[in-house]
Amino acid sequence: MKKFLIAELASIIKAREPRGTADERRFFTGVSIDSRITQAGDCFFAICGENFDGHDYISDAFAKGAACAVVSKDVEGKFAGKAILKVDDTVKALGDFAREYRHLCGFNVVAITGSVGKTTVRQIIYHVLSQHYRTHQAPKNFNNEIGLPSTLLGADQQHQIVIAELGSNYPGEIACLTHIAQPNIAVITNVYPAHLEGFGNLQAIMKEKLSIAEGLLDGGILIVNTDVVKWLKGNRLNYQLPITNHRVITFGKSDDSDYRALNITSDGLSSRFTINSTEIYLPLAGAGNVENTLAALAVCKQFGLSIDDFARGLKTLPAIAMRAELLQVGTLTILNDCYNANPASMKNALDMLACLGSREGRRLVFICGDMAELGNQSEHLHAELGTAIAEAKVQLLIAVGKFAKIAAEAAKENASYNLQVEYFEDTLSACNNLQKFIKDNDIILVKGSRIAKLEMATEKLKELFS
Numbered sequence: 225m226k227k228f229l230i231a232e233l234a235s236i237i238k239a240r241e242p243r244g245t246a247d248e249r250r251f252f253t254g255v256s257i258d259s260r261i262t263q264a265g266d267c268f269f270a271i272c273g274e275n276f277d278g279h280d281y282i283s284d285a286f287a288k289g290a291a292c293a294v295v296s297k298d299v300e301g302k303f304a305g306k307a308i309l310k311v312d313d314t315v316k317a318l319g320d321f322a323r324e325y326r327h328l329c330g331f332n333v334v335a336i337t338g339s340v341g342k343t344t345v346r347q348i349i350y351h352v353l354s355q356h357y358r359t360h361q362a363p364k365n366f367n368n369e370i371g372l373p374s375t376l377l378g379a380d381q382q383h384q385i386v387i388a389e390l391g392s393n394y395p396g397e398i399a400c401l402t403h404i405a406q407p408n409i410a411v412i413t414n415v416y417p418a419h420l421e422g423f424g425n426l427q428a429i430m431k432e433k434l435s436i437a438e439g440l441l442d443g444g445i446l447i448v449n450t451d452v453v454k455w456l457k458g459n460r461l462n463y464q465l466p467i468t469n470h471r472v473i474t475f476g477k478s479d480d481s482d483y484r485a486l487n488i489t490s491d492g493l494s495s496r497f498t499i500n501s502t503e504i505y506l507p508l509a510g511a512g513n514v515e516n517t518l519a520a521l522a523v524c525k526q527f528g529l530s531i532d533d534f535a536r537g538l539k540t541l542p543a544i545a546m547r548a549e550l551l552q553v554g555t556l557t558i559l560n561d562c563y564n565a566n567p568a569s570m571k572n573a574l575d576m577l578a579c580l581g582s583r584e585g586r587r588l589v590f591i592c593g594d595m596a597e598l599g600n601q602s603e604h605l606h607a608e609l610g611t612a613i614a615e616a617k618v619q620l621l622i623a624v625g626k627f628a629k630i631a632a633e634a635a636k637e638n639a640s641y642n643l644q645v646e647y648f649e650d651t652l653s654a655c656n657n658l659q660k661f662i663k664d665n666d667i668i669l670v671k672g673s674r675i676a677k678l679e680m681a682t683e684k685l686k687e688l689f690s
Contacts, residue, residue: 226329226380227251230292230307233267236324237294237317239309250307252291255377257318257370264289269318270296271370278314294318315369319404322373326406331360331383333376334523335405337390337398337436338413338449339429340569341516342367344508345413346387347544348520352537353527357384367391372401385527392432393597394422402439409526410436411519412448415455416568421599430455440470447522449515450476475518483518492580493550502531507541509548509559509580512572546679548576554689555664557584561671562678565595567605570671574616577669581617586667590618591654591681592632593672594625602627610634618669620644620661624654624676651677655684662688 230250233239253265259281262268268285270278270293279297286293292307294317300308311317326333334349336342343365350361360383362375367389379386390401402410415430423429430452437446453474475483485497485504488511495506495514499521506517517538524534543549546563557580561573574590581588590613598605606627613621613635621643623632632645646661648654662668662685670685672678 225254225325225377227253228267228325230267230309233292233294233321234309237309237311237320239294239311239317250291255318255321255374256285256290257374259284259288262288262290266290268293269314270294270299271314271318272296318373319369319400322376323404323406326376326386326404329379329381329383331379332385332409332527333405333407334385334387334409334411335390335402335407335436335439336388336411336413336519337392337433338411339416339418339433339566340572341413341512341519342389342391343563344513344516344544344547345411345519346389348517348538348541349523350387351541352520352524352529352534353385353387355537356529356533357527358382359385359387361387362389365389365391367401369397369400369404372404376405390436392422393419395428395432396435398432399435399438402436404439406439406441407436407444408441409445409447409523410440411523412436412446412452413516413519414449414568415452416566417598417601417605418566418568419597420601421597424599437470443470445471445473445526447473447475447519449519450474450478450481454478473522475522476515481518483522485514485518488514490579492576492583499531502535504531504535505539507539508544509550510572510576512569512575513548548573551682551686553686556662556685556689557586557667558682558685559667559669559671560679560682561669562593562676562682563674565593565671565673566598567595567609570595570609571612573669573671574612574618577618577667578616580667584667586665587620587663588616588618589620589622589662589666589668590616591622591668591670591672591678592624592628593651593676593678594627596673596675603630606630607634610636611638614638614640614643617641618643620666621646622654622658622661623647624651624672624678624681625649628672651680655680658684659688664689 252267256262256266262285268290294309353359360379366375375388392398474481488497549560551558610631
């Protein structure tokens with residue numbers, strides 16, 4: 225980030241008068257919330273989390289050369305001669321500063337939300353646009369009230385475009401985030417049942433995702449999956465689309481979409497399709513990624529790229545870690561999609577597995593973890609997952625977790641073929657037994673919510689078969 229005066233920061237976040245320095249010209253050159261990676265010249269924000277308190281690490285930050293610290297507790301007396309800025313809420317202060325910084329730098333912001341595909345859409349947009357513009361994105365899916373400000377503050381005046389994700393676990397979170405990001409372009413990839421524990425039903429999730437439009441700047445553009453528009457119309461909720469204030473662009477499978485793919489073919493590893501007679505090669509697996517690509521194209525077009533520009537840039541897109549990431553480990557083919565899971569992303573992943581199986585003619589294996597945060601619909605939705613597992617003709621199902629066990633029971637009940645099922649209470653137990661069940665030449669899908677930590681299974685497979 226660019227140099228910033230400490231006194232100017234104090235004004236923006238409405239801090240008490242900075243203590244420890246009388247020199248209003250003192251500045252900082254970066255922002256940190258983790259003392260372990262604080263660098264000389266940083267402003268350290270003491271964030272209070274569930275399992276930590278940043279105030280306990282202020283001395284560590286100053287020891288590494290922090291220029292100042294933003295705090296919400298009375299700690300000034302402990303740090304004589306240091307610049308301490310006192311606020312009521314350090315997380316809010318971080319967001320307030322990020323919002324102001326975003327406008328001072330003047331870059332364009334693309335904000336992405338949705339139940340599935342946020343990170344993939346972000347990565348595609350970044351990969352293509354960075355070939356034409358000075359573009360910034362977070363190194364990870366920094367999509368909450370701490371991660372989003374960190375993304376914005378990680379850019380500087382040289383950047384022209386910042387691409388950010390907006391996630392949500394409870395009502396009102398996206399509205400808060402979008403007012404920090406104040407995007408020029410907002411994207412809703414799709415809306416499916418996810419985080420039901422915090423929202424209760426699909427209508428609440430729909431309302432939450434649509435709130436991303438609340439922060440759009442004047443003249444902003446909302447890019448939204450046509451399925452979302454149809455759902456709103458079917459449920460008489462069309463008023464929630466900001467059609468009178470912003471331009472709305474649609475993408476998806478419907479004929480009336482502004483961006484629609486035709487002539488889609490897939491070999492299980494990649495896809496080809498046409499848009500306006502231009503052939504697009506997508507080096508990612510899965511039908512869901514075709515729609516993700518359409519969303520990314522709609523964004524890139526707003527920055528002046530032609531479809532041909534987009535198609536050329538897309539060809540070199542690298543694999544995205546733990547998101548439908550195809551790995552060749554010895555004789556195994558692993559679809560490493562274990563970053564997170566909900567009913568829609570599980571169905572997409574199973575479709576990819578089935579497609580790979582039809583092409584290769586090899587045994588299909590699914591290492592399946594629980595889908596988290598589905599509230600009182602958890603059992604029902606895991607039973608539905610079991611039906612989808614049977615429809616995908618999975619031959620070996622390794623279920624990990626109490627809800628995955630429900631999916632396994634439903635899969636066994638619905639399978640019209642010999643489905644082998646193995647159940648483990650936790651991922652470590654499953655890992656310790658993989659050598660008993662996995663065979664050479666298997667095609668293996670590894671997928672579950674973050675709580676399952678199924679990347680351990682992927683690493684174990686590498687150890688066993690590399």
